[in-house]
Amino acid sequence: MEPTIKPNPELEKKLNRIAWVVTVVVLLLVGMMRRVKIDVGIDFSFLPPFHATVNAITALVLIYAFIKIKNKQVEAHRKAIYVAIGLSLLFLLSYVLYHFTTEETRFGGEGAIRYVYFFLLITHVVLAAVIFPFILFTFNRAYTGQFDKHRKMARWVFPIWLYVAITGPICYIMLMPYY
Numbered sequence: 001m002e003p004t005i006k007p008n009p010e011l012e013k014k015l016n017r018i019a020w021v022v023t024v025v026v027l028l029l030v031g032m033m034r035r036v037k038i039d040v041g042i043d044f045s046f047l048p049p050f051h052a053t054v055n056a057i058t059a060l061v062l063i064y065a066f067i068k069i070k071n072k073q074v075e076a077h078r079k080a081i082y083v084a085i086g087l088s089l090l091f092l093l094s095y096v097l098y099h100f101t102t103e104e105t106r107f108g109g110e111g112a113i114r115y116v117y118f119f120l121l122i123t124h125v126v127l128a129a130v131i132f133p134f135i136l137f138t139f140n141r142a143y144t145g146q147f148d149k150h151r152k153m154a155r156w157v158f159p160i161w162l163y164v165a166i167t168g169p170i171c172y173i174m175l176m177p178y179y
Helices: 008-034 047-070 074-101 112-143 148-179
Strands: none
Touching: 008 074, 008 148, 047 074, 047 148, 074 112, 112 148
């Protein structure tokens, strides 16, 4: 059963503007982090396994949220989505910190595995960038009580978000021998 929240399209518009600003800032940071290195005197080499773990947990939480909403357990679904968004935020902050302070690790595999790795990496990066604002918009629609619009968007946002959460750890595992 859906909660009784009065639909608020005006609040959604405001939240969507904030989502666009956050998206632009995040994309600018991600674009800069490969070119700009900041020496803070701390070794952040422990972060890549942390990133993979956070992404893997996010994937599990997303699957849990999906199961809960399919079973009409709206409150459990809502809490799981809050956790997934919190984990994604934690990942993003940590990932940007790592890449601003640490030199990039290059994949050294050869042959077919190289093509598999780069296919996964490129689709992961592109889809992560594309889906980011839509995760926020989908959330905003539910938060503002527009559940029909939320459902329509979530049908295609969820599988892409899940793909990104799963391919991140896979790319890490494939890159692990080269750290």
